[in-house]
Amino acid sequence: MKAEIITIGDEILNGQIVDTNSAWIAQQFAPMHISVKQISSIADTGPAIADALKQAEERADIIVVTGGLGPTKDDVTKLTAAAYFNTSLVRDPQVLLHVQEIFSRLRTGDMPEINKQQADVLANAQVLFNDVGTAPGMFVQQNSKFYFFLPGVPYEMKYLIEHRVLPVLRDLSPNTFVYNAHLLTVGIGESHLARQIEDIEAAMPPYIKLAYLPKLGLVRLRFTAVGSDYHMLREETDRHASLVAARLGSFVVANEDISFPALIVRRFTEKSLRLATAESCTGGTVAAELTAVAGASQMFQGGVVAYANQVKVDFLRVDFDTLQAFGAVSEQVVKQMAEGAKQAFGTDYAIATSGVAGPGGGSPEKPVGMVCIAVCGKSETMVKTYHFKNDRTINIQRATMAALTMLWNLFQKEGLDSIE
């Protein structure tokens, strides 16, 4: 079945809020073989809402509307929907009781009319009772189309999708299954990757779709199969994912839906290995990426952000003469930083970065975007120099990703891991 999501609210249109609701809803729908055909963010006005409903129902079977139901929204959404469905608003006694209860928990005195209006629902709707907020959801079924109206507050919306909307939808298509397989690739560009597996992709059965999901320095591959025979779907999808993985070799670092830092944290934890960082140009970003992963404390010991040269000498025991002779941005210095960090933190591995992030600080010999990275492991230290471009933010991100990739490669090379 096809779905569309309509989000109502000026906060999204003027850029104050990023619409994360729609992606979350789409993720819940995908495993039910409900594919989202369009997501529209529209203004909180009658004409915009009516037009969006009309256009959506021409393309989709399921229309989910979020937002526009708060107590200060003047009921535009509900009044427009009532006119659209040629019905009226009625005050739901059960919802009114619920709203009254919440109100009296927060304030004393009589509840104003504006709050009572929260209990007004479309006369033709099934009320989707909202246990976690005041605005109820509504479900309307008309001309074989299914309309869901939900509040926009993320946790209320999520509650209603999980507890009210999905149960309704499950009853609509009981015999269709979806199966997903994932590959995470690192260090190979999207188009190069596509060429390498062109023949495998061309020979895939039509019920399996391959999506390329690229991000700085890595590409995620997602195989999605849809059909009525779950067993066959799983077998065939996994078989094709394995073919692709075999072709791509060591570019594939995981065969599941996991982030690269989370993969590193997990593998290092499994092997009881510890890591430290010594960051100059990345300024703490490598450490921040790793510690964003829950459980990172199992393998991440700590790090030094060695911005000033004196810090490189004092904390990482970089040799002052080496600094003088080659400069802070050099393979010689970054090697000493990594080895110094490994030593100082007593870890098995250490990452070090030093570079010219920009926009200033470049020279003909060491231009903006030049970054030296070292990874020190059990038995050797890998050192590389990269040449990125002019944007400071992107240079920091690319250097961070390059450092994690080098760490992964050394970790693999030292024979301590293989994809299971």
Next chain:
Amino acid sequence: MKAEIITIGDEILNGQIVDTNSAWIAQQFAPMHISVKQISSIADTGPAIADALKQAEERADIIVVTGGLGPTKDDVTKLTAAAYFNTSLVRDPQVLLHVQEIFSRLRTGDMPEINKQQADVLANAQVLFNDVGTAPGMFVQQNSKFYFFLPGVPYEMKYLIEHRVLPVLRDLSPNTFVYNAHLLTVGIGESHLARQIEDIEAAMPPYIKLAYLPKLGLVRLRFTAVGSDYHMLREETDRHASLVAARLGSFVVANEDISFPALIVRRFTEKSLRLATAESCTGGTVAAELTAVAGASQMFQGGVVAYANQVKVDFLRVDFDTLQAFGAVSEQVVKQMAEGAKQAFGTDYAIATSGVAGPGGGSPEKPVGMVCIAVCGKSETMVKTYHFKNDRTINIQRATMAALTMLWNLFQKEGLDSIE
């Protein structure tokens, strides 16, 4: 003028990617008085693209299309647009050269046709040259409507909006001036702030609009005035911004469009003050926020990511008995961390964080979301305990913002700065 944004890509529709591009674009358009009327995310198919273009041009003057231009996208977007505008695709020699150059930097051998197609552009378009990627943007002007086609990769899209799209839009209305004034407030919530300045806002002339742009822990106020008399616009807008600033007092930290970390970097640099960090639960994020600012090396000496307790003892000279008695997440320990960092890095100020970021590691006495922060200055050390909630990512962000706010407050208190 009215704008619409169309994003093309299955990754958004299936929920794999949250559309952050549209919010960013809306933010760039707002100060130019271009209001976004609808944001639509659609599938990568000809009919979907053609329908979206048709519906958008009925509502808006400016249509921005992002995505659907990558080398593996089969040129659906470009072919559909060519048919839509009744034109053809032509290979742009300058773009081809650029693509070839990027290709040969990464690989040897002949460039395949799929890459050459990146240089194909609409014959009726003005090419928006993409210095930071292979896919060029395109600008089409037809029947008083303005169409911009941009790649979906965020940093390429941003580059093209800033360097190619905004200049074109500025030229469209040469006799209309837009003037913006900005206030950056820290430590006061949006609704509280709105109540404080209600009367000033109500008395503003109709050609000045006030936008509240909240982000974790801070609210940016943007005054936008549009009209033909630039002098008057500027005077009146600045006057109203000053009224608001006077009312809000020390909550206002800057009267320009600057990020909070950038403001801190600038003020510390002006006063020749140096800063160090000692981060446990924020794991390098405070350092990363500061070093993301160009020129941070003028005031940021370095930091320690003290994840393991041993690192707190070895690098920051935290007393082992204090750690034992009070635990790592305590005001006693975080105070020693800040003072130890100031000492070890030889700086004027130091920030320290220690907390339970979650989702694991909480206890009844020290629940998930509890974060202790210390800021050590010239003459005193400020220490505070915060109680955030359950989301690891948000806890890290909130703790980072709280740490920077405490730093700013101590810096102000020590009489070393005032808004000029």
